[in-house]
Amino acid sequence: MKGSYDIVVRTKRLQIKFTVNRNITILCGDSATGKSTLVGLIGEYVQNGRQSGVEVICEKPCSVLEGVEWKILLQNRKQNIIFIDEGNAFVYSKDFAKAVKGSDNYYVIVTRESLHELPYSVNEIYELKNTTRSKYPPVKRLYSRFYHLYGLNKEIRKPKxxxxxxxxxxxxxxxxxxxxxxxxxxxxxxxxxxxxxxxxxxxxxxxxxxxxxxxxxxxxxxxxxxxxxxxxxxxPESFEWLILSSGLVQEKDIPAILANPSDYIDGKNYFSWEQFFTKLLTDSAK
Amino acid sequence: MLKIYYGDMPEAIYNTAVYFKNNYLDEWMEDPFVQKMIKDVDKSVVVDRNLIESPALGKIPPTLLSGGVKTLILMYFEPENIFNASTCGDNCAKWILRMAKKKDITINLRHIMNFGKGNFEAMILNNNQIVHNMKEMVPVAGLSLRGEFL
Incomplete structure (x- = not known):
């Protein structure tokens, strides 16, 4: 699966809007920002469709993965965006990493713990923030979005x-x-x-x-x-990405690929984007 | 005093939401300290022992409180148990410190929680070291999570 996908999850009371860009997205941050609510709403939509009162707008099917039978449940899912709430300890296992590697799905995982078995990007770690303009009632609907949790260094002193x-x-x-x-x-x-x-x-x-x-x-x-x-x-994404971004390698497709890597990198073939950039550089240098 | 074990801890209760759902008592919601935690973290008001008014979700039962607040409540009422405090965001940290001033609490952390800029006292059980602020805590926590010690 490749590409970026906009997702809107909506009820009469709240709306959560975000984009997933690659195979693994991490959602963390403060308590009570709506992470588990988001996963819960998607789960209710999967079970009951529009009759749940939840609206999920996305080009790809969204689903929830949980419980001890996760391996069996995962077997039949392809081209899904799969949400996993905290409390599912299997996400830390080697077995789960093996299942994600080569899988044709995207995963959005709610966790504050580090997932050492999975190669996920610093650019795909988000927190949910309320963006409702008015903080005072009567507010009909609360709006939330994903925000990057880790920003760039604003100023850098000369290192020793x-x-x-x-x-x-x-x-x-x-x-x-x-x-x-x-x-x-x-x-x-x-x-x-x-x-x-x-x-x-x-x-x-x-x-x-x-x-x-x-x-x-x-x-x-x-x-x-x-x-x-x-x-x-x-x-940077990787050292190879730096070389490709420098313009040192003159290949006509490279600027387009670097501008929108999601459109070119299939998570099924590349566990992490660095693997794709290494192949792209090697092939371009031939 | 606050005691923290970093990393995998089989005896700790990992899925605190499930434990809360099956074990919380209605009267817990009547406790003023619990009501303050709910108000601060979830921005919600306890209407009565079974009903909470949430700005985002409307009127909800205690089981729909945030994962962080549910874990805080469990720590408060069952200090004899060790709970996975990585279900708590940094906005819960000050409440853990406040509770630990009242009673001995042991928690399991699987990430480096930020306890803020002030001073506090906590014992890291991985190497029995007492730390007094984040500057002292972060190196011990990071190495403990990696299975190393100072």
Whole structure:
């Protein structure tokens, strides 16, 4: 499944509007913002259709996945946008990651916990916010939207140390670039080691460069670490995406692909967008 | 005192919404502390022990309160149990700290909850360290969640 999909979930009392762009979307944030309500409304619509009093507007079928029989339930779903509420512990399992990999569905998962088995993007982590203009009654309907939870660094000071998630081409490039300016650059050899490395470092500021396309499980912890360390995050989709975006590779389709990757990247073939950009770069460089 | 265990904890009650649905008592809604939590987090008013007025959902039963508030209520009335507090957003953190001033509470966290900018006291059970603010808590929490310790 590929493409971006606008979804509107509506009753007489509330409306939630959002867009999903790739195979895995995470919904988290404060309590009482309507996350479980959203999943509940979609579940009621699936069970009772328009007779539920819920309206779900989307080009693709929306459904809910829950309970111990999730594997059986998932078998027959294709080209669905599947919503999973918190409390479903299977989303942390290797089995679930295996089922998502190669699946022809999109998944919207409500959770505050990091899903280490799934490669999800820092750009697809959202919170729900009420956008109703008037806060005072009589308000007929409350309106909510998805908002990005993690923004960009507004200002970056010159780092004293750089940590690169990658240990291959990306690391070679950044090491050359930063060490030319006298800034030590080290490889973390994997995203899960970055937190410990920052924690153990005495020099600040620290710049972390990682593949944003699959860094979603680390981002919350690094944001919180900014309360005690001066850490800046540079999270392009991937190193290959950076090269493609630089214009170094002249291929006529590349600007269109980079402008709307969702239209080209099928989640069934690419677990994470970084895999697609690696193939695109390799093929273009041939 | 607040005690926190970070990471997977088999003895903790993970799906707090299901536990709440099957175990809450009507009289819990009459408690002034519970009513304050509901008002602050859910912006809702307890009309009587079975009825809550929600700005988004209208008149609802206690089972339709937010997942965060339901977990807070469970922590408050059943401090002998350990609940998955990752069902609570950061807007619940101050209530956990307030409860922990009244009684000993142990919670299970599977993410780094932000307890705000002020000082507090919490014991991290993964390595028995006492922390006093987020600056001290985040490194211990992050490493505990990764199965490492300082």
């Amino acid at each position: 140390k750089v940590i690169v998630e990658d240990s291959n081409a990306g690391y070679t490039f950044f090491k050359y670039w930063f060490e030319k300016q006298g800034i030590p650059c080290i490889s973390a050899r994997g995203r899960s080691r970055i937190f410990r490395m920052i924690n153990d470092m005495e020099e600040e500021p620290i710049l972390v460069i990682a593949d944003g396309a699959a860094f979603g499980d680390q981002i919350k912890d690094l944001y919180e670490l900014q309360s005690s360390k001066e850490v800046y995050l540079l999270l």
